[in-house]
Amino acid sequence: MFDNLSGRLDKVFKRLKGYGKLSEENIQEGLREVRLALLEADVNYKVVKEFIARVKERAIGQEVMESLTPAQQVIKIVHEELVSLLGGEAQGLNLAGQTPAVILLAGLQGSGKTTTAAKLARWLRSKGRRPYLVPADVYRPAAIEQLTTLGKQLDIDTHPTEPGARPVDIARQAVGKASMAGLDTVIIDTAGRLHIDEALMQELKEIKEAVKPQETILVADSMTGQDAVNIAKSFDGELGITGVVLTKVEGDARGGAALSIRSVTGKPIKFIGTGEKLDALELYHPDRVANRILGMGDMLSLIEKAQDTIDKKRALELQKKIKKDGFTLEDFRDQLRQLRKMGSLEQIISMIPGLAGKMKQFKHMMPDERELKRTEAIIDSMTLEERRNYAIINASRRKRIAKGSGTTIQDVNQLLKNYAQMQKMLKKMRKSKFKLPKGLMPF
Amino acid sequence: MGKTNFFSRLKEKMNKTRQGFVRQMDELLLGKRKIDEELLEELEEILVMSDMGVATVEEIFDEVRNKVKRHELQDTEALKDAIKALIQEKLSQPSTELTFENPEGPFVVLVVGVNGVGKTTTIAKLAHFLKAKGKKVMLVAADTFRAAAIDQLEIWGKRLDVPVIKHNPNSDPSAVAYDGMEAALKRDIDVVIVDTAGRLHTKVNLMEELKKIRRVMSKKIPNAPHEVLLVLDATTGQNALSQAKLFNEATPVTGIALTKLDGTAKGGIVVSIVNELQIPVRFIGIGEKMEDLRPFDPSEFVEALFE
Ligand SMILES: Nc1nc2c(ncn2[C@@H]2O[C@H](COP(=O)(O)OP(=O)(O)O)[C@@H](O)[C@H]2O)c(=O)[nH]1
Numbered sequence: 001m002f003d004n005l006s007g008r009l010d011k012v013f014k015r016l017k018g019y020g021k022l023s024e025e026n027i028q029e030g031l032r033e034v035r036l037a038l039l040e041a042d043v044n045y046k047v048v049k050e051f052i053a054r055v056k057e058r059a060i061g062q063e064v065m066e067s068l069t070p071a072q073q074v075i076k077i078v079h080e081e082l083v084s085l086l087g088g089e090a091q092g093l094n095l096a097g098q099t100p101a102v103i104l105l106a107g108l109q110g111s112g113k114t115t116t117a118a119k120l121a122r123w124l125r126s127k128g129r130r131p132y133l134v135p136a137d138v139y140r141p142a143a144i145e146q147l148t149t150l151g152k153q154l155d156i157d158t159h160p161t162e163p164g165a166r167p168v169d170i171a172r173q174a175v176g177k178a179s180m181a182g183l184d185t186v187i188i189d190t191a192g193r194l195h196i197d198e199a200l201m202q203e204l205k206e207i208k209e210a211v212k213p214q215e216t217i218l219v220a221d222s223m224t225g226q227d228a229v230n231i232a233k234s235f236d237g238e239l240g241i242t243g244v245v246l247t248k249v250e251g252d253a254r255g256g257a258a259l260s261i262r263s264v265t266g267k268p269i270k271f272i273g274t275g276e277k278l279d280a281l282e283l284y285h286p287d288r289v290a291n292r293i294l295g296m297g298d299m300l301s302l303i304e305k306a307q308d309t310i311d312k313k314r315a316l317e318l319q320k321k322i323k324k325d326g327f328t329l330e331d332f333r334d335q336l337r338q339l340r341k342m343g344s345l346e347q348i349i350s351m352i353p354g355l356a357g358k359m360k361q362f363k364h365m366m367p368d369e370r371e372l373k374r375t376e377a378i379i380d381s382m383t384l385e386e387r388r389n390y391a392i393i394n395a396s397r398r399k400r401i402a403k404g405s406g407t408t409i410q411d412v413n414q415l416l417k418n419y420a421q422m423q424k425m426l427k428k429m430r431k432s433k434f435k436l437p438k439g440l441m442p443f
Numbered sequence: 444m445g446k447t448n449f450f451s452r453l454k455e456k457m458n459k460t461r462q463g464f465v466r467q468m469d470e471l472l473l474g475k476r477k478i479d480e481e482l483l484e485e486l487e488e489i490l491v492m493s494d495m496g497v498a499t500v501e502e503i504f505d506e507v508r509n510k511v512k513r514h515e516l517q518d519t520e521a522l523k524d525a526i527k528a529l530i531q532e533k534l535s536q537p538s539t540e541l542t543f544e545n546p547e548g549p550f551v552v553l554v555v556g557v558n559g560v561g562k563t564t565t566i567a568k569l570a571h572f573l574k575a576k577g578k579k580v581m582l583v584a585a586d587t588f589r590a591a592a593i594d595q596l597e598i599w600g601k602r603l604d605v606p607v608i609k610h611n612p613n614s615d616p617s618a619v620a621y622d623g624m625e626a627a628l629k630r631d632i633d634v635v636i637v638d639t640a641g642r643l644h645t646k647v648n649l650m651e652e653l654k655k656i657r658r659v660m661s662k663k664i665p666n667a668p669h670e671v672l673l674v675l676d677a678t679t680g681q682n683a684l685s686q687a688k689l690f691n692e693a694t695p696v697t698g699i700a701l702t703k704l705d706g707t708a709k710g711g712i713v714v715s716i717v718n719e720l721q722i723p724v725r726f727i728g729i730g731e732k733m734e735d736l737r738p739f740d741p742s743e744f745v746e747a748l749f750e
């Protein structure tokens with residue numbers, strides 16, 4: 001079930017138990033798995049090569065720490081290297097200097113620039129700034145209307161761009177207008193363009209020259225494949241970007257493009273876009289992206305979410321209780337209730353190691369409203385003893401429970417099957433090095 | 444559109460994009476090199492860099508290595524042909540031709556995909572393509588969600604001089620789709636193309652919405668949609684496979700349009716997708732204009748990769 005890196009490495013290193021040191025031979029196979037994981041995550045081939053070389057150098061000759069298996073040790077090194085390559089903690093935007101400050105957004109077609117412009121405006125306003133949205137995509141049909149509509153939704157001023165105007169003139173004019181209106185941050189949305197389109201890249205350079213933005217942001221799709229290096233290299237080379245926003249991160253892409261972009265530009269990733277809604281913009285955290293690239297899910301984001309919604313004290317109690325008595329059906333019911341409060345289940349699932357992309361498979365384990373009610377009814381119809389020890393629930397008990405809850409025996413069977421599966425998952429997670437953080441229950 | 448014309452335009456467009464790829468292939472293969480492990484690895488690298496996916500590339504090269512072992516490949520030329528043939532094999536499947544013909548009424552195309560891949564633009568291109576074939580085309584603006592998405596389709600409709608059926612922003616997309624079917628019947632339309640909002644394949648509720656759109660359409664026109672076209676962006680890496688799988692589960696996908704092949708991305712992942720899901724690629728997009736759509740031909744695609 002967990003086809004992530006730690007699971008794979010564990011397998012590889014099983015044979016190697018007892019080795020005191022990581023040697024060239026014994027990590028070779030492990031590194032092959034790391035390489036595959038990175039390639040599957042869309043990290044660029046050449047970037048992977050360099051990365052593996054670095055990890056190897058660091059790993060060889062290291063004493064295997066007693067508390068760690070060799071697999072865990074390699075993962076630790078891989079993880080550390082990844083995080084360091086992925087850059088420091090989120091810095092937000094650097095808008096010191098001229099007023100109004102100018103942010104220029106650039107990127108390929110369909111990467112999410114317009115939505116990101118609106119999200120940034122909203123974020124900046126929440127930080128006390130007065131943003132001005134500037135549609136400068138005069139090419140794509142209705143691109144101006146799109147940003148104007150978003151501006152209206154947010155109640156943020158939007159520049160009345162003339163469809164026939166030149167983008168450079170629009171940008172220059174907009175900055176003047178913002179200045180007069182006392183708005184302090186101009187966000188320029190530009191047309192999507194291919195990095196090899198010389199005429200359009202020139203246009204961007206001219207805009208940049210004209211308005212001297214403090215931030216020139218490359219908006220890149222997190223689903224981008226091997227080409228991410230070419231895109232990032234060109235945009236950075238031509239424009240000199242100051243940072244990156246990675247979009248559409250809420251899907252199940254592993255996001256190796258982040259690593260590719262970082263390693264060819266060295267520029268910070270500033271934000272990630274996590275949804276179509278205008279509040280779905282988060283500061284970038286390298287460790288989370290690292291986990292995701294390695295297929296370990298985005299546990300930290302999940303925890304944060306959980307902490308926002310889950311009653312901490314209760315969660316801790318539950319955790320203690322689970323340690324003592326195991327994960328009972330009662331806890332299961334509780335968890336389902338808690339989870340419902342956390343928002344959309346698919347969003348949550350997509351952040352969990354190994355589950356991303358397996359929605360279908362897990363959908364039946366994650367009941368919807370109706371199923372939840374049924375689940376509750378079923379568990380309610382069990383005796384305390386049954387809830388604590390599901391193994392005793394034999395055929396006649398199942399019949400009774402189904403009758404009592406107004407469900408069918410199949411429903412009861414299904415629930416018990418799901419529960420058993422979760423038990424297994426929980427065991428796995430307990431064993432893995434990546435401990436479940438406080439306050440978060442593996443459901 | 445003559446074949447040579449298509450070929451040369453495709454090549455011309457792709458040339459820009461393939462430079463790296465092609466140059467590398469040529470260097471490797473024309474330099475009369477020996478077939479050795481180093482050469483094989485370099486070739487593997489090229490395919491991985493096309494986003495084909497490690498699993499598929501390894502499959503191909505397992506086979507190639509076997510052939511090498513059996514001394515079936517005499518020189519680099521034969522090696523190149525063998526690789527091409529293997530890719531092409533994966534790209535071919537019992538293809539159901541896309542005729543755009545429905546003797547009983549309008550032929551209905553439902554266009555789906557994640558955000559920003561080029562659905563609306565592809566629809567415009569497709570309408571242009573069909574009009575040139577003498578078809579009476581109608582567009583349906585069932586992306587009621589994204590800001591100004593309806594405007595975008597309407598502008599294309601005006602440029603192309605084809606009618607666009609629409610409702611207000613944020614209205615129920617199935618209701619628009621239903622009206623679209625009704626209007627198409629009434630106006631004796633040949634092909635109706637339904638635009639939908641971009642949605643990430645992992646969003647279960649949005650996938651359910653697609654199913655509903657589909658159901659509603661088939662109530663009005665039996666067997667509609669006759670084609671569910673999944674639009675994929677060539678820039679996308681391995682995630683395209685997940686997109687294809689989940690869209691296919693939600694509403695059986697009958698064809699793929701691969702866009703943005705005018706960039707430097709190669710779209711190699713379609714090889715894995717076609718191979719695994721047996722869904723044909725129908726069209727490729729090579730630009731932002733209405734003319735920039737081409738029928739997909741596996742042999743030409745593979746040829747263009749290697750030339
Ligand atoms: N270069 C290039 N751009 C494309 C192609 N197809 C679509 N686009 C652009 O991609 C962007 C998103 O397209 P759109 O049709 O709005 O995507 P949708 O959100 O899927 O409907 C627009 O800027 C299009 O002009 C293509 O084949 N090549």
Ligand SMILES: [Mg+2]
Nearest residue numbers: 562563586592
């Ligand atoms: Mg659209």
